[in-house]
Amino acid sequence: MSTIKVTNLTFAYDGSFDNIFENVSFQIDTDWKLGFTGRNGRGKTTFLNLLLGRYEYSGTISAQVQFEYFPYPIENKERITAEIIQEMIPDYMHWELLREFSFLQMDEEVLERPFATLSNGEQTKVLLAALFLKENSFLLIDEPTNHLDMGARKLVSDYLQTKSGFILVSHDRAFLDNCVDHILSINKTNIEIQKGNFSTWWENKERQDNYELAENERLKKDIRRLSESAKRTSNWSHEVEKTKNGTRNSGSKVDKGYVGHKAAKMMKRAKSLEQRQHAAIEEKSKLLKNVEQGDTLKIAPLAYHKDRLVELVDVAIFYGDKQVTSGIRFSVSQGERIALSGKNGSGKSSILKLICGEDVRYTGTFRKGSQLKISYVSQDTSHLQGNLTDYARSNGLDESLFKAILRKLDFSRVQFEKDMAAFSGGQKKKVLIAKSLCERAHLYVWDEPLNFIDVISRMQIEELLLEHAPTILFVEHDSEFCKNIATKVIEL
Structure with missing residues (x-):
């Protein structure tokens, strides 16, 4: 050791x-x-x-x-x-x-x-x-x-x-x-080590984040209250100071020493309040440095005129002359979140490509609703290059919405100026997911969308799918994600 x-x-x-x-x-x-x-x-x-x-x-x-x-x-x-x-x-x-x-x-x-x-x-x-x-x-x-x-x-x-x-x-x-x-x-802002597994670390992080957020709110209120109080006391001090050269109602001269002492005392109190305000601001600045802002994502799925969107009956998939799977039988109805599961090589990606209209050799019955709009996230990110502005325009995306989604997925503004070819694997995958979230579709088809994507972003995507409930067919090997999201699992 x-x-x-x-x-x-x-x-x-x-x-x-x-x-x-x-x-x-x-x-x-x-x-x-x-x-x-x-x-x-x-x-x-x-x-x-x-x-x-x-x-x-x-x-x-x-x-x-x-x-x-x-x-x-x-x-x-x-x-x-x-x-x-x-x-x-x-x-x-x-x-x-x-x-x-x-x-x-x-x-x-x-x-x-x-x-x-x-x-x-x-x-x-x-x-x-x-x-x-x-x-x-x-x-x-x-x-x-x-x-x-x-x-x-x-x-x-x-x-x-x-x-x-x-x-x-x-x-x-x-x-x-x-x-x-x-x-x-x-x-x-730092690197830290904690004993325990991921769940233990996440519980501790949430506890710390919640404490800091609550403390931050308390200090914000304190700063506002102290600021208003200091300003009010300072104004009173100036008003009292003005009376030094005035007269009392009886016509007698004002006791300038007394008034000056009173004004100085009030000014001292105002200064004390300001110092406490600055101390609270300084304490507040130490908070939230490591709070991850997992901002809420949104999606606007389209409603289809029929309940059933896709149906496969006794479908077999072929790679060249080799049959890789057979007897596939399932349907996709509105509102379902279906996880397609099975070992690598069992034909999962081919089924998704077939549904998306790509050239896949198959036998059996495959039906897809007419005028069905599909948004597809591929496993492959190798085609991503150039800047995000050009990518948004070439794919007919609302550029401001597209970039706003990426910001919520922890993209810094510096990333917007870079060539996508230089992005990390996770950042490239986020580009494809952000594109899909911009697209209004009846059915979202995602092939291993979480590869390389960080845990906090995975949780954001989970919350999105649970809140907005789009119809989605996906392949994903993250067991926690599938357990939380899938309304149905199709095992190949």
Whole structure:
């Protein structure tokens, strides 16, 4: 057991005027299982790269362990999997690898296959098994859950629960709760560490946020009251001061000493009130620095003239000559929120594409309402490039509404000037979701919309769907999201 010490870490990218980290200090026990959370674009992957020594920074990072990054970069995925593992760990023991494979329910035969032929889940498991064989290493695991189905997520989470000595970046609440014992969070103004899982951290954060919001309201009232009182007392002081040169009703001279003393006393009281006001303002300025403003999102779905929007009866889906699924039978009615579930490769995305009018080979009966308007969020974000203004115009979106939604999803105004190609994975996904929320549709079809998206934004999207109840058909492997949102689950 040893510690990783971060002292006065400050870092900004070349050409940027804003520091991503500024004088950050904390330490980590190398036996901890750390969940790493924070909103998209806050610098989680950047911090992992700093630990790996990939960027220059000021301050110090000291550790007596080697850092290993997941996913391991593989240049040629056509190579045999066993060769790739040999390159990663030249002196590994074969029996140790097979032991890890057994924990992950992996067959030895995958070692003889080209890495490219392995599914996303198999690739994830192979790389994790290999990396945990490295002695005296601390793993930096960057979003392993993306594109994993629910079964694979549960298996990988159970596997990580048996391990220690890692930082895990994930936005899947159930996944984190199952396998971490500390949370490392990047907040608006600092980085902090708390003992416990994600749910414990979130409860503490909500408690702290609620306290700060209540204290903020109390101080705002105090500042208003003190300000009015100080102003009133100051005005009284000036009025009394004016009487020094006047006369009493009886015609006798005013006692200037008495009046001056009274005016000075009232002015002193006004100054005291102002000082208390400034102290309250200063105290207020310390609050709300890390309160996440998860502003309410809105959507304006269209009502369709019939209750049933889509129907599939005994549909089979084909990839080329290969049939991947058959006997698909379900319908989509207005107001339903349907989760399409199943293992990767079971045809979920193909069904969504079929409903959206793309060219998908199928047999069976497929019916879709005439003049049905559909808003589609694809898994793929690789086409996003250029600026947000041009993107809004080319897609016929209300630019101000589109950008307002992105602001609510924690986009800074600086992001509006950047090329979308430079956005993080989560920010790109938010662009597609914001586009969909701008579109008035009868049916919303979302394919893995939450990949890379931070937890707070996931909660905002949950609240939106529950409040406005659009008709939606979606594929999503975040079990907490599906449990909270789906009115019906279709298992393939």
